[in-house]
Amino acid sequence: MPYDTVKLIYFSPTRTTQKILQAMARGMPVARIDQLDLTPPQAETQSFAELGEELTILGAPVYAGRLPIEAVRRLRRLKSREAPAIVVVVYGNRAYEDALLELKDLAVEQGFRPLAAGAFIGEHSYSTGNRPIAHGRPDEADLNQAREFGQRVFQKLTRVRKWDRMPVLEVPGNFPYKERMKRPPEAPSTQEGLCLLCGTCATVCPAAAVVVEEAVITEPERCLVCQACVKSCPTGARVMEVERINKVAEWLNTHCALRKEPELFL
Ligand SMILES: Cc1cc2nc3c(=O)[nH]c(=O)nc-3n(C[C@H](O)[C@H](O)[C@H](O)COP(=O)(O)O)c2cc1C
Known part of the structure; x- marks a missing residue:
């Protein structure tokens, strides 16, 4: 089958995953990128038509x-007819542990055929100018690697004659996966003097945890602490003033300062 379209499917609150997937797609000689x-929170309840056979890149961050459980729930709503897929996780320079294996397994369960995988680095959700953690990533070097990887995977795809002769894709990770972290309800707050x-x-909250009327109201029980609102606030009024998270961010800033590089599996 000729592949003239690539479909990008992602959950990406702070957009680093989206950037990596888009760079990969730019490395492919396709006519269309869907x-x-x-x-958005609607993806939690939306019905999706069965996907076709187009080459697909599935991406999610590591939490x-x-x-993230929200990404799993949304990806589970998709059904593919054996489309070839590249599975990609993006993490904040600490570790991706079982996330890539989890995404590969999930892709298989939803009917995709994973043919390549990658773990890329994105600016950590908790990174700030004064407390950087992989700040500004993916940078030019990461995006070039993503583009080249897209190109190489596409070449591999055009050489596939029989899927049943393809070796099974192996990626790092353990099953049973590491237990999900339980955390108390917590959320960013708004500095009223700065808020417009x-x-x-x-708009950017993936969990519909924020309502804006005469003031900004946030439901900590819904909040994913993804930092989408903090990073996109035009006046810097949205701030993460939760002691536990600030301690984690300090630890990451100290212990995860050494630059990690993307890992690619093809
Ligand atoms: C709740 C939470 C947990 C996270 N856990 C990890 C982690 O285990 N390892 C890591 O390296 N980065 C971790 N990160 C950072 C994100 O994986 C990273 O910032 C990623 O680039 C975000 O993707 P996005 O921009 O597509 O939302 C975590 C971020 C959040 C909000």
Whole structure:
């Protein structure tokens, strides 16, 4: 089958996963790039038509060594007819642990045929200018690697004659996967003096945890602490002032400062 389209399917609150997938697609000689963004809260209940056979790149960030549960729930709503897929996780320079294996297994369960995989590095959700953790990544070097990887996977795909002769894709990770971290309800807050009530925080929240009326109201029980609202607030009014998270961010800033590089499996 000729592959003239690549479909990008991702959950990406702070957009680093989306950037990596888009760079990979730019390395492919395809006429069309389709995108299915599973980040908005509607993706939790939306019905999706069965996917075709087009080459697909599935991407999600790593949360505590696993896929975010919200990404899993949304990806489970998809059904593919054996489309070839590249599975990609993006992590904040600490570790990706079982997340890539989890995404590969999930892809198989939903009917995809994983033919390549990658673990890329993105700016950590908790990174700030004064407390950087992989700040500014993916950078030019990461995006070039993603583009070249897309090119190499596409070449591999065009050489596949019989899928049943393809070796099974092996990726790092353990099963049973590491236990999901339980955390208390917590959320960013809003500095009223700086807030313009523009509603950006509510628009970008993947969990519908923020409502903006005469003030910004956040439901900590829904919040994923993904930092999408903090990073997109135009006036810097949205801040993460939760002691536990600030301690984690300090630890990451100290212990995960050494640059990690993407790992590719083809
Ligand atoms: C709740 C939470 C848990 C995270 N856990 C990890 C982790 O285990 N390892 C890691 O390296 N980065 C971790 N990160 C950082 C994200 O994986 C990283 O910032 C990623 O680039 C975010 O992807 P996105 O921009 O597509 O949302 C975590 C971020 C959040 C919000």
